[in-house]
Amino acid sequence: MKRIILVGKPNCGKSLLFNQLTGLRQKVANFPGVTVELKSGQFKEFELVDFPGTYSLHTLSKDEEIAVVKLKEAMQQENTAVVVCVLDATRMERSLVFGLQVQALAKAHDKTVVFVLNMIDEVRRYGFDIDTTQLADELGSPVFALSAKTLIGLSEFQKALPEIARQPEQYRNEQSAIAPENALIVARELSKNHGVNADVVLKKQNRIDSFMLNNVFGGVAFLFIMFFLFQSIFTWATPLMDAVEFAIGELAVWVTGFTGEGMTTDFLSDAIFGGIGSFLVFVPQIMVLTLIIGVLEDSGYLARAALICHKPLSYFGLSGRSFIPYLSGHACAIPAIMAARTIESPRKRLFTMMTIPLMSCSARLPVYALLIAVLIPADATLMGIFNLQGVAFFGLYLFGIVTALLVSFFLHKFTHQHDEKSDMPFILELPTYRLPHWKPLMYRVVNSGLAFIKRAGPVIFWVSVVIWVLGYFPQHGGLENSYLGKIxxxxxxxFEPLGLDWRYGVAILMSFLAREVFVGALGTLFGIEGADENISGLAENIQADGLALGAGIGLLLFYVVALQCVATVAVLRAETGKARIAAGLVVAYGLLAYIIALLAANLIN
Ligand SMILES: Nc1nc2c(ncn2[C@@H]2O[C@H](COP(=O)(O)OP(=O)(O)OP(=O)(O)O)[C@@H](O)[C@H]2O)c(=O)[nH]1
Ligand SMILES: [Mg+2]
Structure with a gap:
């Protein structure tokens, strides 16, 4: 199949254009370095490839290195028909530097280059326009002005691109290639003549940034935004969670009404509604978390937050660029560890990857929510304003972050620093502030919930079934005397030193490979015991059973620290290139978690 590749500066809209052309849904967000791997899809009869963004052919970070190596490979391959070089029309000079380098490289390999001036909607909003014919003349390659967001000019491009890709020779650039060392000067010249007046665009941005990046106000705003983020996970999701819980309860009553008394009913109410139901309740929270992270990503604020955090993070051996992987680690560690590829310094990248598992990912959310609901009354407040459950939530997230920083600090202080590349200057392009693009955002939100159900559902189902069978038989002896009781x-x-009885022990053990299993396992266990009282209200069942405050807090902190996720271990291994590191982290975080839980159980009462 003939291939068309999409390259360009970070954050110029390659992935959004890719999505529009292929109908796929690659991640799009408003900060540089979102795409870190090549991704291909089909456009008409061609293979379309989305590249990670690159500022220049001389690379700094891992994701750019991948892009450049792959670009050079693609240039040599016979079936690469067209190189589409995406430019950010609002920041033409910077996009063109790489664009011209690519053009020269393509010329050397007899490849055809097409330029796309993306974000033309924004250019027009500022009252400018760009004469593409003139620009195409000067560049010696076709130029298309379009907006991957509002779709202006997209259909013309969709029609023209296949024509070009079918007969690329006819569109090969006629102009003498610009020597790469002149790219900077030519880019400046071209954007001065054709681009928008950068001052006008920057003015509005700067007004917002004079607040957001202000020494005092910026820090306060940052803390406020982060606190708001974690509070809202708890408070916003509550009505949705109540609705899900209510629906599951009603469904359970309705279904078991048909099955009458007996084993089938016991199985349905304990394993299915008790086990799976108690985990489904927490899906809305995962969606709220995704929504908030998505809004932050799309608004352009994240890059500012990274900038604000650079100095404090450097103190712990990390970089401002660690901020975005850290934040996305709160959704899931796996993409977060991959996102660490944008960190230029190998050492800081390693420390970031090693500490990401301490960020409270969405799989921990159900565990936190359940235990917090057991330990703290729903209407309790802090100083009469903040919901105490929300504060506890924030505290757990903070505990994970602080532990990560301390671990990184120790690694930084006590490991030898070989490579000088580690101390590279911190450069981060600040994206334009934008209103979030709501359609992909909503898609992401719904998808995060569905993906979680799809990924965790089957495991939880089987764990629930196994636990139920082991806990139900031999019959009539009660849970205590069942096979499970014996194990x-x-x-x-x-687990006794942690103040936890054997039921928690079983649930922890079961969740060793995937922590989201914990809640379902407890749901089944408590379901078998108290089936008649409360089918889906697991928190109430645990409360009635009595869980000591210290043991409960210890258990929560255990889940913050312990690395109970096979998928994360696999990705850590792949990204660090060392199985030793991945295995070491499982042991180290497991021990640390145990010690912290032990301390909490014995010191708090
Ligand atoms: N207004 C406007 N915004 C756009 C347009 N195209 C993309 N964006 C926004 O620009 C941001 C970056 O888009 P991406 O598609 O992630 O950019 P990318 O080039 O793939 O970025 P990297 O993967 O980091 O290299 C997102 O917030 C998009 O919604 C456009 O034509 N107009
Ligand atoms: Mg991208």
């Missing part, structure tokens, strides 16, 4: 009592000595 539980065998491992009880490990």
């Amino acid at each position: 539980g009592h065998f491992i009880e000595p490990i």
Whole structure:
């Protein structure tokens, strides 16, 4: 299949254009360095490839290095028909530097280059326009002005691109290639003659940034935004969670009404509604978390937050660029560890990757929400304003972040620093502030919930079934005397010092490979015991059973620190290139988690 590749500066809209052309849904967000791997899709009869953004052919970070190596490969391949070089029309000079380098490289390999002037909607909003014919003349390559967001000019491009890709020779650039060392000067000249007046665009941005990046106000705003983020996960999702819980409860009553008394009913109410139901309740929170992170990503604020955090993070051996992987680690560690590729310094990148598992990912959300609901009354407030459950939530997230910073600090202080490349200057292009693009955002929100159900659902289903079978038989002896009870009592000595009985031990053990199993496992366990009282209200069941405050807090902190996720371990291994590091982290964080839980259980009462 003939291939068309999409290259350009970071954050110029390649992935959004890719999505529009292929109908796929690659991640799009408003900060540089979103795409870190090549991604291909189909456009008409061609293979379309989306590249990570690059500022220049001389690379600094891992994601750019991948892009450049792959670009050079693609240039040599026979079936690469067209190189589409996407330019940010609002920042033409910077986009053109790389654009011209690519053009020269393409010329050397007899490849055809097409320029796309993306974000033309923004240019027009500022009252400018760009004469593409003139620009195409001067560049010696076709130029298309369009907006991947508002779709202006997209259909013309969709029609023209296949024509060009079918007969690329006819569109090969006629102009003598610009020597790469002149790219900077030529880019400046061209954007001065054709681009928008940068001052006008910058003025509005600067007004917002004079607040957001202000020494005092910026820091306060940052803390406020982060606090708001975590509070809202708890408070906004509550009505939705109540609705889901209500629906599951009603459904359980309705279904078991048909099955009458007996084993089928027990199975349905304990394993299905108790196990799976108690985990479904927490899906709305995962969606709210995705929504908030999505708004932050799309608004352009994240890059500012990264800038604000650079200095404090450097103190802990990290970089401002660690901020975005850290934040997205609160949704899931796996993409976050991949996102660390944008960090130029290998050492800081390693420390970031090693500490990302301490960020409270969405799989921990159900565990936190359940135990917090058990330990703290819903109407309790802090100083009469803040919902105390929300504050506890914030505290747990903060605990993860602080632990990560301390771990990184120790690594930084006590490991030897070999490579000088580690101390590169911190450069980050600040994206334009934008209103979030609501359609992809909503898609992402819904998808985060569905993806979580799809990923965790089957595991939770099987764990629930296994636990139920082991806990139900041999019959009539009660849970205590079941097979599960026997296993539980065998491992009880490990968990007893933490103030937890064997049922928690079983649930922790079951969640060793995937922590989201914990809630479902407890749901089944408590379901078997208290089936008649409360089918889906697991928190109430645990409350009625009695869980000591210290043990509960210890358990929460255990889940903050322990690395219970096979997928994360696999990605850590792949991205660090060392199995030793991945395995070491499982052991180290496991031990640390145990010690912290032990301290909490014995010191708090
Ligand atoms: N107004 C406007 N915004 C756009 C347009 N195209 C993309 N964007 C926005 O620009 C931001 C970056 O888009 P992406 O598609 O992620 O950019 P990218 O080039 O793939 O970025 P990297 O993967 O980091 O290299 C997002 O917030 C998009 O919504 C456009 O034509 N007009
Ligand atoms: Mg991208």
